Amino acid sequence: MEIVSCETCNSNEFMDTVWKSISKLYGEHGASTVNLHLISFNDEEKSAILRVGHTSLELLKTALASITKVGDKPAAVHVLRVSGTIKALHSKL
Amino acid sequence: MKRVYADLHLCANVNDLSHVKRLANRALTLGYGFVAISFPARYAEQLVTPVKEICKEVGVEPVSRVDLKPHTPDELLRDLRKLRRKFEIVAVVCQAKTVARQAAKDRRVDLLNFPQPDYRRVFFDWATAELASNSLASLEIDVKPLLMLEGTPRIRLLSILQREVQIARDSHVPIVVSSGVSEELLMRKPSELASLASLINMYETFAMDAVSKNPVTIIKRNREKLSWRFVAPGIRVVRRGKDC
Numbered sequence: 001m002e003i004v005s006c007e008t009c010n011s012n013e014f015m016d017t018v019w020k021s022i023s024k025l026y027g028e029h030g031a032s033t034v035n036l037h038l039i040s041f042n043d044e045e046k047s048a049i050l051r052v053g054h055t056s057l058e059l060l061k062t063a064l065a066s067i068t069k070v071g072d073k074p075a076a077v078h079v080l081r082v083s084g085t086i087k088a089l090h091s092k093l
Numbered sequence: 094m095k096r097v098y099a100d101l102h103l104c105a106n107v108n109d110l111s112h113v114k115r116l117a118n119r120a121l122t123l124g125y126g127f128v129a130i131s132f133p134a135r136y137a138e139q140l141v142t143p144v145k146e147i148c149k150e151v152g153v154e155p156v157s158r159v160d161l162k163p164h165t166p167d168e169l170l171r172d173l174r175k176l177r178r179k180f181e182i183v184a185v186v187c188q189a190k191t192v193a194r195q196a197a198k199d200r201r202v203d204l205l206n207f208p209q210p211d212y213r214r215v216f217f218d219w220a221t222a223e224l225a226s227n228s229l230a231s232l233e234i235d236v237k238p239l240l241m242l243e244g245t246p247r248i249r250l251l252s253i254l255q256r257e258v259q260i261a262r263d264s265h266v267p268i269v270v271s272s273g274v275s276e277e278l279l280m281r282k283p284s285e286l287a288s289l290a291s292l293i294n295m296y297e298t299f300a301m302d303a304v305s306k307n308p309v310t311i312i313k314r315n316r317e318k319l320s321w322r323f324v325a326p327g328i329r330v331v332r333r334g335k336d337c
Contacts, residue, residue: 024243062292065285068240076278078285
């Protein structure tokens with residue numbers, strides 16, 4: 001996914017924001033079912049690859065769409081692509 | 094057939110063409126084919142053409158929209174008489190039950206917008222839905238409050254919207270999901286709007302229709318009605334001249 005923001009952010013800030021967003025919308029129980037992992041984070045391109053259980057994909061998409069700030073900085077997160085394997089994802093991107 | 098997406102509520106500052114251009118660029122990047130820019134009811138006619146030209150330059154199809162905020166049904170009727178043929182989309186911001194009922198039964202109204210997140214003043218009730226189902230009005234849901242609110246206010250809003258969606262669904266009133274934003278960073282892709290709509294029990298095709306098929310149907314219907322070819326529903330001028 002792509003992070004649209006006027007300022008840079010780091011991977012810790014980004015993941016904190018994602019977890020908070022999931023918890024706010026779906027609670028701690030919902031967040032525990034997501035099985036979310038950060039695969040890679042690119043500071044310069046402001047992009048990241050996340051791994052999530054396929055049953056929680058829609059839940060994660062909703063949580064990402066509801067993000068309006070990363071840290072204290074206004075931002076938006078857009079999903080560029082969804083793929084079953086990381087290799088296929090890199091080749092498509 | 095590939096879906097064409099429309100955002101029917103983009104609140105650009107029509108006096109600042111650079112702002113309009115930035116929002117239009119963002120809409121194009123996010124995959125929208127149509128964007129409806131809100132003009133004030135007491136608008137300057139010369140604002141509409143430059144805004145439309147800027148959107149076309151950018152590559153996104155502009156749609157003119159007016160938001161009516163009447164306090165009484167009579168005021169609504171007056172505004173509709175004055176403005177219906179000047180804008181492609183007419184939305185009524187319903188702040189009173191009487192206005193909501195009048196707007197729901199009037200065939201000149203395209204969108205019903207209920208901005209109050211106060212559960213004590215919910216207006217899209219069964220009676221309004223029944224009136225809307227017999228006319229051409231659709232229920233519009235703006236996503237901006239879902240993004241801006243947190244905690245208890247958002248919980249209340251979600252509860253109200255879930256109830257309104259259920260009523261609209263059962264009454265066969267089309268639902269349109271729009272962004273309602275004025276900033277680029279708050280704009281979302283059509284699929285993301287559909288994902289946010291899942292919070293109010295709109296899933297899959299139903300949610301995607303709310304950001305594509307339903308708004309585009311309204312735009313096409315109104316453009317046909319406002320064109321010179323239109324005579325009456327089902328009747329249009331094909332050719333004019335002596336030798337027809």
